[in-house]
Amino acid sequence: xxxxxxxxxxxxxxxxxxxxxxxxxxxxxxxxxxxxxxxxxxxxxxxxxxxxxxxxxxxxxxxxxxxxxxxxxxxxxxxxxxxxxxxxxxxxxxxxxxxxxxxxxxxxxxxxxxxxxxxxxxxxxxxxxxxxxxxxxxxxxxxxxxxxxxxxxxxxxxxxxxxxxxxxxxxxxxxxxxxxxxxxxxxxxxxxxxxxxxxxxxxxxxxxxxxxxxxxxxxxxxxxxxxxxxxxxxxxxxxxxxxxxxxxxxxxxxxxxxxxxxxxxxxxxxxxxxxxxxxxxxxxxxxxxxxxxx
Numbered sequence: 001x002x003x004x005x006x007x008x009x010x011x012x013x014x015x016x017x018x019x020x021x022x023x024x025x026x027x028x029x030x031x032x033x034x035x036x037x038x039x040x041x042x043x044x045x046x047x048x049x050x051x052x053x054x055x056x057x058x059x060x061x062x063x064x065x066x067x068x069x070x071x072x073x074x075x076x077x078x079x080x081x082x083x084x085x086x087x088x089x090x091x092x093x094x095x096x097x098x099x100x101x102x103x104x105x106x107x108x109x110x111x112x113x114x115x116x117x118x119x120x121x122x123x124x125x126x127x128x129x130x131x132x133x134x135x136x137x138x139x140x141x142x143x144x145x146x147x148x149x150x151x152x153x154x155x156x157x158x159x160x161x162x163x164x165x166x167x168x169x170x171x172x173x174x175x176x177x178x179x180x181x182x183x184x185x186x187x188x189x190x191x192x193x194x195x196x197x198x199x200x201x202x203x204x205x206x207x208x209x210x211x212x213x214x215x216x217x218x219x220x221x222x223x224x225x226x227x228x229x230x231x232x233x234x235x236x237x238x239x240x241x242x243x244x245x246x247x248x249x250x251x252x253x254x255x256x257x258x259x260x261x262x263x264x265x266x267x268x269x270x271x272x273x274x275x276x277x278x279x280x281x282x283x284x285x286x287x288x289x290x291x292x293x294x
Contacts, residue, residue: 024108
């Protein structure tokens with residue numbers, strides 16, 4: 001935590017970063033206290049399901065890693081696992097929800113760091129942090145044991161470290177950035193878009209020779225290895241144990257709706273539409289427009 005609360009820069013910037021973090025923590029705790037008192041932290045069906053899946057790993061007729069199933073990614077369930085073995089936490093979600101609160105506070109601070117670095121303006125960084133802090137949807141989501149707050153923090157960490165690496169002398173590979181990206185990809189499927197975006201940017205760097213091409217190739221290999229290895233291990237194991245996995249279902253075609261069954265192209269379009277719906281279509285359109293503009 002000390003490293004993140006004392007980022008590089010002048011003393012004033014470090015002081016503001018700490019203030020932004022603690023502001024995010026205070027707001028997050030206040031909203032968590034309200035929703036927890038109203039017994040709403042586990043009102044969302046996904047919140048209950050995350051806790052249930054984590055608990056099933058150790059408490060079910062056939063306990064084991066395969067209880068995560070073939071659809072959901074494993075990271076958050078593994079984070080919750082040491083907590084939900086206790087009945088009090090499994091039923092109340094008190095500590096799992098505090099993980100979301102902490103992730104929210106770090107996300108607010110990282111939003112400030114990234115925005116102020118890119119724009120060169122402390123005011124712009126503060127404005128961006130306040131915009132995130134004041135989002136009422138996030139104020140509720142960060143009060144619950146859900147993937148969104150942790151995923152947001154991981155992606156902002158990946159972005160912050162990737163930007164810092166590209167601005168450096170490239171004497172070292174982007175190990176931290178690749179690690180955060182891989183963890184984000186194990187948290188939510190939207191992280192796979194981020195991974196693809198990093199590879200596209202590295203390809204652009206290779207073409208324009210923004211940095212030595214050898215460095216670009218090694219960085220790309222690091223990203224691919226860091227991302228693919230744990231994902232392949234997860235989906236490979238679930239296929240080995242269950243004879244099924246998410247990508248196999250996409251390839252075969254989802255039987256609901258039946259029109260996509262055994263029609264891979266329609267199945268891919270259907271699942272892309274589902275991901276777009278979960279991620280919200282407007283940010284997806286904005287991201288696509290940004291890629292075209294870039």
